[in-house]
Amino acid sequence: MKLFILTALILLLCSCKENYHITAPSSVEDLGKCTQEAVDSPTFLLGDGSAGDPYIICNIDQLQLVNSGLTDHYQLGKNIDATITSTWTTGTTGTGFIPIGGCNAGYTNCTSSGAAFTGSFDGCGYTINNLFINRTRGAVGLFGKAGASSVITNFRVTNANITGVDDVGGLVARLYDQLSEAYFSGTINGTRRAGGAAGFSDGTITNVDTNVTVTCTNDRCGGAVGHNYNGSITNANARGSVSGTSLIGGLVGQAYGFGSNITTSSSSVNVSGTQAIGGFVGYNYFGTITNSFATGNVTATTFNAGGFTGINYGHIRDTYATGNVVGTTSIGGHTGYGQGYTTARSFATGNVTGTAAASNGAFVGDTDYSSINLKDSFATGSVAGPGAPGSFQGAGAAPTNSHWSTTVSDFYAPTHPVYNSAAPAWDFSTVWFSPAPGTLPVLR
Numbered sequence: 001m002k003l004f005i006l007t008a009l010i011l012l013l014c015s016c017k018e019n020y021h022i023t024a025p026s027s028v029e030d031l032g033k034c035t036q037e038a039v040d041s042p043t044f045l046l047g048d049g050s051a052g053d054p055y056i057i058c059n060i061d062q063l064q065l066v067n068s069g070l071t072d073h074y075q076l077g078k079n080i081d082a083t084i085t086s087t088w089t090t091g092t093t094g095t096g097f098i099p100i101g102g103c104n105a106g107y108t109n110c111t112s113s114g115a116a117f118t119g120s121f122d123g124c125g126y127t128i129n130n131l132f133i134n135r136t137r138g139a140v141g142l143f144g145k146a147g148a149s150s151v152i153t154n155f156r157v158t159n160a161n162i163t164g165v166d167d168v169g170g171l172v173a174r175l176y177d178q179l180s181e182a183y184f185s186g187t188i189n190g191t192r193r194a195g196g197a198a199g200f201s202d203g204t205i206t207n208v209d210t211n212v213t214v215t216c217t218n219d220r221c222g223g224a225v226g227h228n229y230n231g232s233i234t235n236a237n238a239r240g241s242v243s244g245t246s247l248i249g250g251l252v253g254q255a256y257g258f259g260s261n262i263t264t265s266s267s268s269v270n271v272s273g274t275q276a277i278g279g280f281v282g283y284n285y286f287g288t289i290t291n292s293f294a295t296g297n298v299t300a301t302t303f304n305a306g307g308f309t310g311i312n313y314g315h316i317r318d319t320y321a322t323g324n325v326v327g328t329t330s331i332g333g334h335t336g337y338g339q340g341y342t343t344a345r346s347f348a349t350g351n352v353t354g355t356a357a358a359s360n361g362a363f364v365g366d367t368d369y370s371s372i373n374l375k376d377s378f379a380t381g382s383v384a385g386p387g388a389p390g391s392f393q394g395a396g397a398a399p400t401n402s403h404w405s406t407t408v409s410d411f412y413a414p415t416h417p418v419y420n421s422a423a424p425a426w427d428f429s430t431v432w433f434s435p436a437p438g439t440l441p442v443l444r
Helices: 036-040 059-068 083-087 409-412
Strands: 004-006 045-047 055-059 073-076 095-096 120-122 127-129 134-135 141-145 151-163 167-171 172-175 177-191 192-195 198-201 204-216 225-228 230-242 246-249 251-256 261-263 266-273 275-278 281-294 297-299 311-323 325-326 337-338 342-348 352-354 364-367
Touching: 036 045, 045 055, 055 059, 059 073, 083 095, 083 134, 095 352, 120 311, 151 364, 167 225, 177 192, 192 204, 192 251, 225 230, 230 246, 246 266, 246 311, 266 275, 281 409
Parallel strands: 004 045, 055 073, 073 120, 120 151, 127 151, 134 151, 141 172, 151 177, 167 192, 172 198, 177 204, 198 225, 204 230, 225 251, 230 261, 230 266, 246 275, 251 281, 261 281, 266 281, 266 297, 281 311, 297 325, 311 337, 311 342, 325 352, 337 364
Antiparallel strands: 095 134, 167 172, 167 198, 192 198, 192 225, 246 251, 246 281, 275 281, 275 311
8 A cells, every 4th residue: 555655844853762651642632743634644644664754653544554564664643543443344354453564465364474563663652542453363463573673662552452363462462572661451362372562572571561351262371471482571560360271470471481581570460270370470481580579369270370470490589479379289379380490589478278188388389499499488378278288388399498477577587597687698788678677578
């Protein structure tokens, strides 16, 4: 589709990234950086699409035109009302907005090898409201596939309703480069690899918030990212609820690979599923998670559920979980099942209920950690269920310098094995602080 370009009046070489978290113009009549002519036309774009003079998107039709220039550069010129997308019937695989990148022009074929968006998109702090997508294919989101060299930043998508099959993301379905300074609220429905920010990520996510209801009929779904494949996530925060079968997490469904790194992030999401269910991440497989916390409740119909992670086979340090956890066996206030590597300087306060007879604990349900790999941690919650459930842990090798007590002040006792004032394992200078004497520590 030909783009009619107006380059006059464009001296809009703005750097919009600093606009994140400020209030964009709220009136739908506010023209922002647009002209009335551009607002009224579905194809009349300001700018020339270069990095120095990006196309200015002034309505939802123009946003859809990004599929005609996947290597170009774009900015939002004003808030976008996407309500009309609920009536769109373009393509043969459903209704609504056609995701940007990842599919052919008729949206009849969407695969991981489909053409990706490789340009830049700067939302300049503006909002896309009431976006609707209902497609019976994969790679479904505002951006279907954002490839290497793509930069997507500084915008909000609110009150969205997005449905697809595999790889469903509120902002990006399949991410291979940068997503930052963004917010998503709404509902996500998919089969597997679904999340409020991204369904699948092998890229870098920074400063992204979601408030979302994610419903999956299968696995690897999260409040922010469904499947984090060697990707980096920094300062991501999720709220809402996530449900599915296995590998379901409040922030990330599965964190996969040695390159998977998640830090300074949080989840306030209620999570439910069958097994490998976590308040923060469902299954951490070789990934590293630091300086993060989860506050949502976790419910598993079977085993391996934890207030922070359902299964940990990676490195977790300086974290905490406060939600209650319910399941059958291998249920823990922090970790359901720990498989080697490290969990350190972490705590859990939620109550644990295991309906089967074994392997449930206030911090970890079951573990094959060696004694040096689960260390310097504590739990305060209760453990209920049949049989003889444990206190700090239900089964497995004994932890090092770890403790269960309902008295929080025990943690600060100079002779306590978790925190020794002479040589504390916990860093209260740069990582943790205590709001008041004898209270639970919080992350800085």
